[in-house]
Amino acid sequence: MSLKPEGISPVPEETARIAHAAYLKGSVFIHMRDELGTIYQDEIFAPLFSHTGQPAEAPWRLALVTIMQFAEGLSDRQAADAVRGRIDWKYALGLELADPGFDASVLSEFRTRLVEGQAEEQLLTVMLTLFKERGWLKARGKQRTDSTHVLAKIRAINRLVCVGETLRHALNCLAIVAPEWLLAHSQPEWVNRYEVRLEDSRLPCSEEDRQAWVQSVGQDGATLLSALFEPEAPSWLAEVPAVDMLRRVWLQNYQWSEGKLGWRSSENIPPAGLSSSSPYDLDAHYSKKRTTSWVGFKVHLTET
Numbered sequence: 536m537s538l539k540p541e542g543i544s545p546v547p548e549e550t551a552r553i554a555h556a557a558y559l560k561g562s563v564f565i566h567m568r569d570e571l572g573t574i575y576q577d578e579i580f581a582p583l584f585s586h587t588g589q590p591a592e593a594p595w596r597l598a599l600v601t602i603m604q605f606a607e608g609l610s611d612r613q614a615a616d617a618v619r620g621r622i623d624w625k626y627a628l629g630l631e632l633a634d635p636g637f638d639a640s641v642l643s644e645f646r647t648r649l650v651e652g653q654a655e656e657q658l659l660t661v662m663l664t665l666f667k668e669r670g671w672l673k674a675r676g677k678q679r680t681d682s683t684h685v686l687a688k689i690r691a692i693n694r695l696v697c698v699g700e701t702l703r704h705a706l707n708c709l710a711i712v713a714p715e716w717l718l719a720h721s722q723p724e725w726v727n728r729y730e731v732r733l734e735d736s737r738l739p740c741s742e743e744d745r746q747a748w749v750q751s752v753g754q755d756g757a758t759l760l761s762a763l764f765e766p767e768a769p770s771w772l773a774e775v776p777a778v779d780m781l782r783r784v785w786l787q788n789y790q791w792s793e794g795k796l797g798w799r800s801s802e803n804i805p806p807a808g809l810s811s812s813s814p815y816d817l818d819a820h821y822s823k824k825r826t827t828s829w830v831g832f833k834v835h836l837t838e839t
Contacts, residue, residue, distance in 0.1 A: 563606075573595055592637050613644060615642065705775075
């Protein structure tokens, strides 16, 4: 991808007119654009891009989307949809109302460039410099130690999606390391049931249907675990990380009572710090600090 920095144009007239008509009192992002401008400039990201190749999406705009995305706790897909469909986002980003936006993968690629180019601090440094110029931050402040949150590289998912995705992940891993064994011990309906990644939107809508779904998934996982830990099963299968994760997630979310497998109530699950939140990162857990909640890690900092 190539980058040829260009001057940043003002907010298109039609976008401004519709935005001010739709948001009579403005919005956070409209006020942000009016007060702070675009915050970022393409030039500070120029070292991350080549001088040849297909033109890249304006990095100042991607940097701003990254900040706005974090502020609202959106996934990449949700952020891309906001760029495409929300008037206040188009205003902040200086886009025409008919602008189609970009694919969600562009955001992931941009973050990768920041990390690989060791330029991730640019996002914070530019903001701090701007805030100092506005007099919002002053030098020689008091030193204090605090902790902040670090988001895991996985998407936060709820318990229902977690169990379904954990089973799907285990089946996919077994299909790679032990395809013949899995073929002999799987059920035909599992192919369609766990073929694609689970999303909240694919879950049944009614509570009754959700309970039936989670019970069905629980029984499928229990059947697979039972086969994996049979005496005649290859012992190394139990050591596959995805299998161990399946076992842990099932212990956390299901319990046997009078010979029946049941879904644990929210009052009968391990503490958040011990519960696995995704099959793709064993160490990522749900955390909360004051009004901020996240899935990932916590880091302690000393700052002035």
